[in-house]
Amino acid sequence: MVSMKAIETIAEMKQARRALAGPVGFVPTMGYLHEGHLELVKRAKKENTTAVVSIFVNPIQFGPKEDFQKYPRDIPRDLAMLESVNTDFVFLPQAAEIYPPGFDTWVEIGKVTERLEGAARPGHFRGVATVVAKLFNIVGPARAYFGQKDAQQCVVIKKMVKDLNMPLEVVIVPTVREADGLAMSSRNVYLTPEERRQAAVLYQALTLAQGLYVQGEREASRIRQQMTALIQKQPLARIEYISITDTEILEELAIVKAPALVSLVVRFGTTRLLDNVVLE
Ligand code: PAF
Numbered sequence: 001m002v003s004m005k006a007i008e009t010i011a012e013m014k015q016a017r018r019a020l021a022g023p024v025g026f027v028p029t030m031g032y033l034h035e036g037h038l039e040l041v042k043r044a045k046k047e048n049t050t051a052v053v054s055i056f057v058n059p060i061q062f063g064p065k066e067d068f069q070k071y072p073r074d075i076p077r078d079l080a081m082l083e084s085v086n087t088d089f090v091f092l093p094q095a096a097e098i099y100p101p102g103f104d105t106w107v108e109i110g111k112v113t114e115r116l117e118g119a120a121r122p123g124h125f126r127g128v129a130t131v132v133a134k135l136f137n138i139v140g141p142a143r144a145y146f147g148q149k150d151a152q153q154c155v156v157i158k159k160m161v162k163d164l165n166m167p168l169e170v171v172i173v174p175t176v177r178e179a180d181g182l183a184m185s186s187r188n189v190y191l192t193p194e195e196r197r198q199a200a201v202l203y204q205a206l207t208l209a210q211g212l213y214v215q216g217e218r219e220a221s222r223i224r225q226q227m228t229a230l231i232q233k234q235p236l237a238r239i240e241y242i243s244i245t246d247t248e249i250l251e252e253l254a255i256v257k258a259p260a261l262v263s264l265v266v267r268f269g270t271t272r273l274l275d276n277v278v279l280e
Contacts, residue, residue: 004083006090010098010138013091017140022049026141026168028132031055032072032186033081036176040145041085043173052139053082054091056098061127072189091139098134107133109156109163115250116243116263117152117274125156132157133164141168149175149183151261151276155250175275177203183275195268198234202266205230205242206277209262213279218256220244231266240265240272247278 007013017024025044029037037053044051055078062068075092082090106126112118113125136144146154158170176184181203182196191199205227212223224242231237242264244253253260256279263276 004079004087004090006079006092008092008094010093013089013093013138014140016089017052017138020050023142024048024050024052024140026135026139026144027051027053028135028144028146029053029055030057030071030186031078032074032189033078034176034184034186034188036147036149036184038081038085039176040147040173041082041087043171044143044145045086047171048141048143050088051086052089052091052141053087054093054135054139056091056093056095056131056135058098058127058131059095060099060130061124063121063123066121067187067190072186091135093138098131106130107160107164109159112152112155112159112250115152115245116241117265120240120265125153128153129156129160133160133166136166136168143169143171145171145173147175148172148278149185149275151247151263151278152250155248181207183273185273187271187273190271191268195236195271198236199266199268199273201231201234201237202264202273202275205264206262206275209244210277210279213256213258213260220253220256223256223262227262227264231264236268238267240267 025048027040027044041051057071059068107129108126109129118125154172161170180200182199208230209223209227227242231239245251245261247259247261258279260279261276265272265274
């Protein structure tokens with residue numbers, strides 16, 4: 001088996017890409033990997049000749065009061081995990097090379113970034129879209145893989161690829177969950193044991209929404225009310241938003257019509273947990 005190659009500069013990554021014959025599957029990450037990331041890599045390996053993963057904690061997608069400095073990092077552990085799923089290349093650029101002095105070009109996506117996470121985290125999606133566009137240009141993938149857990153990010157990246165005619169396919173992979181249903185996330189490590197226990201309520205609330213929908217409930221406000229009541233039973237949970245939208249432009253629905261995205265953000269202390277399901 002040829003072992004994984006770690007690359008740190010843009011020039012070297014582009015050179016390695018030029019030497020590859022078949023399609024490249026690309027998984028952009030911010031590191032501190034978990035099983036959800038490995039699922040993306042496995043799909044990339046299965047559907048392409050080469051799998052490239054980037055690890056870059058992108059400073060421009062964090063707000064001034066957010067967790068950029070304390071975002072968890074463990075490169076040796078990440079490399080071992082990536083090696084275990086036969087990743088071909090891992091790209092670990094430095095912020096100084098991605099954003100050199102004078103860098104001043106941004107990718108702004110319209111209305112779909114003004115809602116939900118975009119409203120809660122101004123500038124977040126501009127930061128995500130800009131770095132993802134740069135990484136696509138550097139890595140040159142045929143397919144790029146994103147987790148459904150960040151549903152709005154998936155919609156935003158798909159829109160960017162479509163609107164800017166980028167020559168690749170965006171593949172969305174289902175959320176990987178812990179045994180109690182909590183969606184895997186690098187930020188779960190911030191939770192105290194008690195917060196972690198109570199955090200299972202996010203998926204319980206989403207499952208409740210699915211159940212209500214299946215039973216015929218179509219009033220979004222009634223679904224939200226019941227989800228709210230369930231989450232509020234957990235004393236440490238603070239609901240930031242519960243939203244029911246369409247899956248294309250993420251406009252709030254009064255009457256639920258499938259496919260609809262039920263998404264929520266619940267805070268435990270300073271940790272924001274995000275999750276969603278699609279009502280089919
Ligand atoms: O989902 C993430 O980890 C990040 O937003 C991404 C896509 C790697 C861009 O920095």
